[in-house]
Amino acid sequence: MSSKKIHPIGVFDSGYGGLSVLKDFIRLMPEYDFYYLGDNARAPYGPRSFETVYQYTLEAVKKLFDLGCHLVILACNTASAKALRTIQQKDLPKIDPARRVLGVIRPSVEAIGEHKLSGSIGVLGTKGTVLSNSYPLEIKKIYPKLNVVQEACPMWVPLVENNEYNKPGADYFVHKNIKALLKKKPDIDTVILACTHYPLLENKIKKYLPENIRLVSQGAIVAESLKDYLHRHPEMDKKCTKSSVYKFFTTDSPEIFKEHGKIFCDKINQVEHIVL
Numbered sequence: 365m366s367s368k369k370i371h372p373i374g375v376f377d378s379g380y381g382g383l384s385v386l387k388d389f390i391r392l393m394p395e396y397d398f399y400y401l402g403d404n405a406r407a408p409y410g411p412r413s414f415e416t417v418y419q420y421t422l423e424a425v426k427k428l429f430d431l432g433c434h435l436v437i438l439a440c441n442t443a444s445a446k447a448l449r450t451i452q453q454k455d456l457p458k459i460d461p462a463r464r465v466l467g468v469i470r471p472s473v474e475a476i477g478e479h480k481l482s483g484s485i486g487v488l489g490t491k492g493t494v495l496s497n498s499y500p501l502e503i504k505k506i507y508p509k510l511n512v513v514q515e516a517c518p519m520w521v522p523l524v525e526n527n528e529y530n531k532p533g534a535d536y537f538v539h540k541n542i543k544a545l546l547k548k549k550p551d552i553d554t555v556i557l558a559c560t561h562y563p564l565l566e567n568k569i570k571k572y573l574p575e576n577i578r579l580v581s582q583g584a585i586v587a588e589s590l591k592d593y594l595h596r597h598p599e600m601d602k603k604c605t606k607s608s609v610y611k612f613f614t615t616d617s618p619e620i621f622k623e624h625g626k627i628f629c630d631k632i633n634q635v636e637h638i639v640l
Contacts, residue, residue: 371605372397373590374428374436376421379407380525380621381560382439383628385468388583389437390610390631392591397609399431402625403640404616408521409442410492421447422455423640425465431613434603437590438467441489441558445469445498464600471589472556472582473502476510482553484511486545486577488569489558491516499558513552515545517559524561527627529568538568546574556580564627613638 375386379402386400401424403409409417421443428436438444444467451465476485487499493516500512519537523529546552555577557563563581570579594601610631614621618635625632 369605370397370607370609371432371434371603372399372609372611373604374398374425374431374433375400375439376403376424376428376436376443377401377438377440377560378403378409378420378442380404380624380628381521383625383632384560384563385437385439385583385586387629387631388587389590390629392584392587395606395608397605397607399428399433399611399613401428401613401638402615402621404614404621406615408490408492409440409446410490412442412492414446414496417442417446418450420640422451425451425455426459427613427638427640429459429463434463435600436463436465437586438465439560439586441468441493441498441560442496443467445493445496466590466593468560468582468586469498469502469558471586472558472580473499473506474589475580475585476503476507476554476556482551483509484513484549484552486549486552486555487512487514487558488517488520488541488545488555488562489514490521491518493558499556511549513545513548515541515548517541517562520565521559521561524564524627525624529564534565534568535571538565539572542569542572552577554578554580557582612636615640 448467494514523534612635
């Protein structure tokens with residue numbers, strides 16, 4: 365089978381949001397092969413325990429390894445927050461020390477350094493990401509003097525997935541959460557969108573954020589970070605095949621995945637059902 369010769373970069377998310385990151389990967393590195401796996405049957409991961417998210421994420425990573433991936437990106441903030449470190453430290457040495465799993469939190473936090481800081485930064489994320497405290501912990505490692513305030517936005521993902529993100533009803537929730545964030549710390553000058561669904565709400569977010577506040581959106585940042593990673597690790601770059609093959613897998617209905625996924629990425633063609 366020709367598929368055995370393909371060694372794509374694996375992209376994993378619990379659902380659809382990671383497709384917004386994949387879209388930027390393809391835009392920046394169209395020649396690379398990518399396999400996207402969405403665990404839609406068990407989404408959302410946000411409310412689940414650390415142990416459950418770790419177990420589910422590990423199953424998905426192993427599946428992508430089985431499909432020929434040497435490098436897997438967790439394009440999911442919850443999986444990056446609750447599973448990445450354990451997989452990197454505990455599982456990879458046993459599975460294959462030459463394989464790699466990377467997340468989206470570290471590149472997003474590193475991007476803060478490009479902005480002039482007032483000393484306060486805001487994080488907008490899902491309840492699971494906010495409760496995990498992953499962003500404040502990661503930010504403190506690199507920028508120990510920064511004040512970090514977070515705001516959970518439970519309605520934003522449903523608005524995007526139900527294709528309501530461009531409609532007037534979305535304004536109420538976007539305005540409400542931004543107002544709540546700024547009330548906690550009015551001098552914020554940078555806001556991280558800590559969910560891969562949120563770039564689709566970017567126009568509305570900018571509408572309610574003061575103009576002096578910089579918005580850090582993950583897709584482009586994580587894509588630049590991946591390109592840089594492959595440049596710095598030529599041994600991994602050589603393992604990644606480059607024939608512009610993009611394949612999509614879901615643990616739920618391929619038809620539903622195709623319908624909802626097109627909101628995030630226009631490259632979806634064939635979708636296969638997969639069992640983890």
